[in-house]
Amino acid sequence: MRLLTGNDLKTGAVTWWTGSDWSIHVEDAADVAGSEDEIARREEAARRVNSPYAVDAELQDGSPRPSHIKERVRALGPTVRPDLTLKPADPEIGNWVI
Amino acid sequence: MYKYDQYDQAMVDARVEEFRDQARRRLEGKLTEDQFKPLRLMNGLYLQLHAYMLRVAIPYGTLNSQQMHALADIADKYDRGYGHFTTRQNIQYNWIKLEDAGDILADLAKVEMHAIQTSGNCIRNISSDHFAGATADEVVDPRPYAELLRQWSSFHPEFSYLPRKFKIAVIASDTDRAAMRLHDIGIQIVENDAGELGAAFYVGGGMGRTPMIAPCINPFVPLDRLVTYAEACLRVYNRYGRRDNKYKARIKILVHEMGAEEYTRQVEAEYAHLLEEGVEPPFAELERIRAYFEDPLFEAGAGDEIDRSDPDFAVWVDRNTVAHKETGYVSAVISLKPVGGIPGDATAEQMRLMADLAKDYSFDELRVMHTQNIVLPHVRKADLHALWTALDEAGLGSPNLDTVEDIIACPGLDYCSLANARSIPIAQRISERFAANGKTGTLGELKLKISGCINACGHHHAGHIGILGVDRKGVENYQLLLGGSEAQDASLANITGPVFSEDGIVDAVETVTTVFERERQDGERFLDTYRRIGMNPFKEALYG
């Protein structure tokens, strides 16, 4: 599957296109295969996202997992500061990223 | 240290307003991201892996307690309670919002700080010797010259859209503590036989994809022509630096492709022309700046003895204090490399403590080292134990300066969108490994540097041991390099062979230190042994 990701213009937060909106949670990301360029252009022009681009992902346990480790670090937060990630309490999260 | 006058203050204040206006126009859609990007970069604002990242300038690594407190306040108010000290003597915040950036710059301006030109294709922060003004081996304090060049380079109308970034370092001793020859321009202030001071210009050094050691293009530029010569160097670069390929756009490529001789010829011609154009400030300006860098009021007859009865304190004194030109004083290094910690990171609380300690014990001055530690430049020996006690309590007392635990690491894939691999966990595991095997002390001086990608922000080419993160089909792997040096004996490290996994690289580092211990002669450092015996013994041990 393909996910569309970018940053929130004002806050810089990493965001994922859900199909109707932008979410900071990669679990909410929708498959944009086939329409990624069109959505990216429209959303960027409306300033609802900054610098969007598409990435490959697979479904794992029903949830999108980006194929590249860099995007997984981006999705969650720095592996060396679990307290600063989106899932500070999840002990399994290292396995998901790496 | 330097203090702004009303002119300097007016410039940073104007810059804050300019940026606020640019950010507003971006948020309103009057500027596209492509148009806004170079403008925000020239204010140190990156769009990074997790959020906007702000790089604040710490000119030639010098700051006072008020400024350090302000950095702590910014970490708490606008970020997540910590900052990262970089390999160019700056500080970075990783969780910045664009909508706050104007306010942050305003807060910085209140304490004579800024983020001007810490990124972008312009002249960046000018770095210098972190022991400047304290060390006995300098011919003069290099920092006034760095300050003169800082002002010259700030908002320079001709050189703000260069082919690529431009990094300058200024030193004034034969011992190079600022990796001077690995800069686009490195300047060493030297003294000639007649006792006159001049500037030796080295142009075309750098790391990254194609590391190069800068050749000397002029061994003695008179100090009252420093700016004119720098301007000539920049103009030739601006005109002829490559703009067709981002990876070939640094001045090192120009000097290499043109040849140092031809580049020098063009610079000398431009210099002769510019001498007629009045670009040089009057010498009185340099003297005005120099007055800010006079010695603090050292206590005459300060005691030269240190009570070493506390063994942990004694180890710290031996490793983390450096000889001072004044009797009874040392420079003390605050380690930001606790075993298993994130190299170069400091919490807001730690920043505040360091600020207060500087005020109490170091004439209100701190320095950021390019090796990501903090220096208190002027500490009375009599105060060392109290200082160390406070540092130790705060996790800032690791006695590991220049040892294998004193690792330089870029933020890597945990923080940086350019990275191929994570660097911080490697640093953590290596320092833990050596703390556990107890060999940190016996190995002695061992400069280990880790970069998460070929951009080499961790300066791995200049490591006695260097590690480079690479991406092999989406899996992090690590190249091992040996034999680099960033000092006056500059050399570029050599690759040992095939890459290692994350587990493998930690073992590999331990392996090469074992070879070193076996082969070492007469108090050699790791670097010396490597240079004497070459790569083969290490290769054999690593790959069998």
Place this chain on the structure above:
Amino acid sequence: MAETLRYRDDQPVDHPAVTVDAFVDQSNAQAVRIEPGDDTRELLPHLQRLALVEVNFPAFGDGRGYSSARMLREAGYEGELRAVGDVLVDQLAYMRRCGFDAFEPDQQFDMDDVKAAFERWPEVYQNAADDRTPIWTKRHP
């Protein structure tokens, strides 16, 4: 093409701007357009017959035109020096300092932004091709 901004008192030159090579060859040409890769110094022997120099910025990030402009002013060129192409309002202040006195941007400027750009800097650190007094002169009059 958007409106040209001009900060000169004299009449604009009506000649077509030719390339550097063509200008050097044609003794009756009065206007030239410099591309980023041109060597501006080829024009220096011919400054007396030059009334208009256009400096092209095909991409705003290519800063070679700033050096071209400043070098012409240093050589004594007093005619119109016009920045054309991908010129953004945020570059105007530095361009002016390098000696540009006319601007022909691809995209229309917002005149409020132009005014703000030119009024932005109360002081300057360097001696450049404009007539602004650098801070070091003010410090040491």
